[in-house]
Amino acid sequence: MGNQVFSVKSIAKSFGSEKDGNYMEVIHDVSMDIAEKEFIVILGNSGCGKSTFLKILGGIEPATAGSMVLNGRDIGTAIPPEELRRFGFVFQSNNLLPWRTAEGNLKLMLQIMKLKGEQWNKRIDEMLDIVGLLDYKSVYPHELSGGMKQRVGIARALVHDPDILILDQPLGALDAITRKMLSYEILNIWKKTQKTIIMVTNNVDEAILLASRIFVFSNKPAVITHEIKVDIPVEERNHQIGQNTRYNQLREEINEIVRAAM
Amino acid sequence: MKKKNKLISFLAPVVSFLLIFSLWEIACTVNEVPTWFLPKPTEIFRSMVVDFPEFWPHILVTFEVVLMGFLIAIPVGLLLASLVTSFPLVNAALSPYITFLVTTPLISLIPLLMLMMGFGLNMRITTVVIQSFAVINMNACTGFNNVPTIRRELMQSMGADPIKTYLKMTLPSAASDIFTGVRLAAIFATTTCISVEYNAGNTGLGSQIIKYSQYLKTTQSFACIFYVTIIGLIMYGLISFAQKKIISWKE
Ligand SMILES: Nc1ncnc2c1ncn2[C@@H]1O[C@H](COP(=O)(O)OP(=O)(O)OP(=O)(O)O)[C@@H](O)[C@H]1O
Ligand SMILES: [Mg+2]
Numbered sequence: 001m002g003n004q005v006f007s008v009k010s011i012a013k014s015f016g017s018e019k020d021g022n023y024m025e026v027i028h029d030v031s032m033d034i035a036e037k038e039f040i041v042i043l044g045n046s047g048c049g050k051s052t053f054l055k056i057l058g059g060i061e062p063a064t065a066g067s068m069v070l071n072g073r074d075i076g077t078a079i080p081p082e083e084l085r086r087f088g089f090v091f092q093s094n095n096l097l098p099w100r101t102a103e104g105n106l107k108l109m110l111q112i113m114k115l116k117g118e119q120w121n122k123r124i125d126e127m128l129d130i131v132g133l134l135d136y137k138s139v140y141p142h143e144l145s146g147g148m149k150q151r152v153g154i155a156r157a158l159v160h161d162p163d164i165l166i167l168d169q170p171l172g173a174l175d176a177i178t179r180k181m182l183s184y185e186i187l188n189i190w191k192k193t194q195k196t197i198i199m200v201t202n203n204v205d206e207a208i209l210l211a212s213r214i215f216v217f218s219n220k221p222a223v224i225t226h227e228i229k230v231d232i233p234v235e236e237r238n239h240q241i242g243q244n245t246r247y248n249q250l251r252e253e254i255n256e257i258v259r260a261a262m
Numbered sequence: 263m264k265k266k267n268k269l270i271s272f273l274a275p276v277v278s279f280l281l282i283f284s285l286w287e288i289a290c291t292v293n294e295v296p297t298w299f300l301p302k303p304t305e306i307f308r309s310m311v312v313d314f315p316e317f318w319p320h321i322l323v324t325f326e327v328v329l330m331g332f333l334i335a336i337p338v339g340l341l342l343a344s345l346v347t348s349f350p351l352v353n354a355a356l357s358p359y360i361t362f363l364v365t366t367p368l369i370s371l372i373p374l375l376m377l378m379m380g381f382g383l384n385m386r387i388t389t390v391v392i393q394s395f396a397v398i399n400m401n402a403c404t405g406f407n408n409v410p411t412i413r414r415e416l417m418q419s420m421g422a423d424p425i426k427t428y429l430k431m432t433l434p435s436a437a438s439d440i441f442t443g444v445r446l447a448a449i450f451a452t453t454t455c456i457s458v459e460y461n462a463g464n465t466g467l468g469s470q471i472i473k474y475s476q477y478l479k480t481t482q483s484f485a486c487i488f489y490v491t492i493i494g495l496i497m498y499g500l501i502s503f504a505q506k507k508i509i510s511w512k513e
Contacts, residue, residue, distance in 0.1 A: 060415045084421035095412050099434045099511040108430060112420040142512040 004069075005196055006034045006057075006164060011066035011077075013052055014221075026052050028221035029066075034164075039190055040198045041207040043254070044217030045261060050200040051092060051168050053222065057198060058089040058166045085113055088157030088195075090167040094149035096141040102128060102152045103137045106159045113160050120159075127155040130189060147178040151185070158193065167199040171206070183209060187237060204254050208247055209237060216257055226257055301481040309485040317470070317489060324455055324467040325493050327383060331390025332451040332497070336444060338391060339398025344428070346399075347406040364396045372461050381463035386455060393454040394447035401443025405436025438513075441505050448497040456490060467493075 011030045016022035026049040034040055044050050055061045057068075059079030068075050070083055079087065096105050106124045110116070128134045131151035141149055150170055157165055170186070171179045183206045190197055190210070201207055207214050208230055216226040232246050241247050283303045289295070290302045297305065310317075342360070346353045372389065379385035409432055417427040459468025467486045474483035 055415070058419050059421070060418045081421045084419065087419070089416075089419040091412060091416065093412065095416050097413070097416075097431065097434070098513050099437075099509075109420055112417070112422045112426060112430070140511055 003036045004033050005036045005071060007069040008032055008057070009067050009069065011053070011056060011063045011068070012221075013049070013056060013061075013064050025221040027056075027063075028223050030217075030222060030224055031066075032215060032224070034196060034198065036196055037194050038196055038212045039210050041211035041214045042198070042200045042217060043202065043204070043207055043214060043258060044200075044222065045219055046202070048217045048219050049222040050217060053217075054089075054166050054168050054198070054200060057164075058087050059084045060089070085160060086163045088160065088162035088165045090150075090153050090157045090165070090170045092168045092170075092172060094141070094146075094153040094173075096149055096152055096156075098141050101138045101140055102133060102144070102155075105141070105152060106156050109156055109159050115160055123159055123161070127159045128152075130158070130192065131155045131185065145178075147174055147182060150174065150182065154186070154189065158189075158195070162195070164196045164198065165193075167197065169200050169202065172202070179203075179206075184239070186210060191234065204251060204258060208232070208250050208254065209241055214254065216254075216261065218261065225261065228254060298478040298480050301484055305481050306484045306488060309481045310488060313482060313485060317467070317486060320465060320467050320470050320486070321489050321493070323383075323465045324459065324490070325496075327386045327390060327458075327466065328451045328455045328493060328497065330383075331387045331455065332394060332448055334387065334391045335395035335398055335447050335451065339395040339443065339447070340402055340440065342395070343399045343402035343406060347403055348424075348428075360396060360399060363392060364400070369457065369461075372458060376462050385462070386458050386466070389458050390451050390454045394450040397446040397450055398440070398443040401446070402436060402440045405439025406432060408439070409435040437509050441501070441509065445498075445501055448501055449494070452490065452494050452497065 009031050011027060012025070013027040014023060014025040016024055030053060032040070042050055042053070052061070056063045056077075057079075059081075062078035065077065067077060068079070070079070070086070075083065096102075097108065100108060103124055106127060110120050110124070125134060125137070128137055131154055133148060133151055133155065136144065136148065136152075141152070144152065150173070154167075154170065157167075167186075171182050174182065186197075186199075187210055189195075197210075199210065211230045214226075214228040214230060215224050216228070217223070218225045228250070230250060232241070232244060232250075236244055287302050287304060290300060342356070346356060346360075371392070375385050375389055379388065413431055413435060414427070417431050422430070455466070456468040456471075459466035460472055463469060464473070467490050471483050471486045471490075474480070474486065
């Protein structure tokens with residue numbers, strides 16, 4: 001396996017305090033080593049702490065215990081501000097700012113990260129093109145469909161050229177057909193951009209289509225119960241994947257695991 | 263179809279306006295209502311034109327006080343709301359005083375302010391500011407407190423500093439609540455200005471309304487009231503225009 005770009009070691013997260021009687025441990029102990037260009041997928045029941053885990057990885061919240069290692073540097077329980085540029089975060093709901101056009105939403109990222117110049121402006125177009133929305137550059141979010149909004153959200157998370165893309169159930173709010181279509185688009189984006197991706201989903205088919213490795217979380221407080229390597233070559237991952245024997249084996253296996261965890 | 267709708271929505275108020283004033287006119291004429299009791303609209307409109315030179319300086323004074331007070335109240339209210347919602351300590355320290363200002367009937371403050379500042383414009387503008395900044399503050403606070411958590415998380419994931427977060431996310435998120443406050447403040451400003459003029463000095467439309475009604479010159483009194491209405495309409499128009507220019511999106 002390639003270089004370790006990002007490792008989390010015994011991450012834990014709790015909310016509240018015992019004194020106030022609202023103490024809640026959400027993540028008990030999660031460790032994973034993530035290699036360059038890997039596609040990690042996390043599966044788990046609703047409320048088990050998947051979003052919480054991603055927020056820690058994306059620098060939105062600090063962990064309560066454990067540590068993270070980014071490119072060989074120990075950064076402790078929280079992503080330092082200067083390292084946030086390495087991450088792009090796609091939210092569970094699209095989270096676009098309604099007063100900015102598609103282009104404006106991507107531009108915000110560049111403005112905040114102080115990335116100026118012609119090459120970055122060009123990159124806005126490139127990223128909107130990658131998600132197939134170049135023609136919708138100057139359109140406001142309320143004029144876009146749910147799937148389109150989510151695609152702008154993905155383009156935004158890529159525009160500053162991060163190393164690691166974090167996606168929190170990016171397709172959760174979409175209808176089945178759009179969802180299927182967009183999952184193939186994410187696959188293509190991964191192939192094209194060669195990013196390291198960490199994604200949460202609740203859909204097993206989606207997980208096997210996309211993942212290099214799948215981690216299954218227990219119910220709250222979360223620990224990793226299973227780690228599954230998806231040994232299907234990238235070339236075989238396409239619309240015909242349903243006929244792949246290995247795919248169907250894994251599908252059986254993981255569905256069994258997920259059913260048992262319910 | 264759209265054009266037709268526009269035409270109708272323009273004509274409807276014009277027609278109802280004409281209807282109401284015609285009824286008023288007819289009622290006064292048929293019942294021979296004395297002018298000192300309720301003048302006819304045509305007489306009022308005539309006075310608005312004929313006595314205009316006499317009214318003009320007072321219109322200016324009132325408009326200046328309303329506009330100045332209003333324009334000062336907006337940044338004061340916004341700044342205070344921003345501080346209060348960003349720093350819990352400021353909130354704890356100031357919220358009792360803001361509540362005090364909102365709940366104290368303004369009339370009871372006027373004699374005090376007159377004592378301290380005289381009858382002049384400064385005192386009037388101060389009163390207008392005191393009375394109108396609080397509604398802006400309250401509505402802006404609502405707006406700031408209702409900013410979706412997920413948007414804060416977005417700014418955090420980008421590593422935005424507090425000032426950029428405020429300018430690029432918080433302020434636009436709260437914009438429509440802020441405008442609600444601004445609209446109310448315009449009403450408060452006009453009402454306050456007139457009630458100050460009732461009580462203090464002999465300039466401004468409020469003082470003229472009192473003066474004319476004391477002399478039973480009800481027609482002139484009404485003309486002044488109509489000019490107050492026009493000032494209110496101008497304020498309303500300005501705010502609507504600004505709101506259309508600034509908030510061009512849908513949530
Ligand atoms: N800021 C917070 N304060 C207190 N509790 C929180 C906070 N954020 C999350 N939690 C709790 O942590 C638990 C896990 O939440 P989380 O959003 O991570 O779940 P999830 O696995 O993403 O679920 P879903 O699949 O429904 O999105 C929930 O019980 C939630 O109530
Ligand atoms: Mg979640």
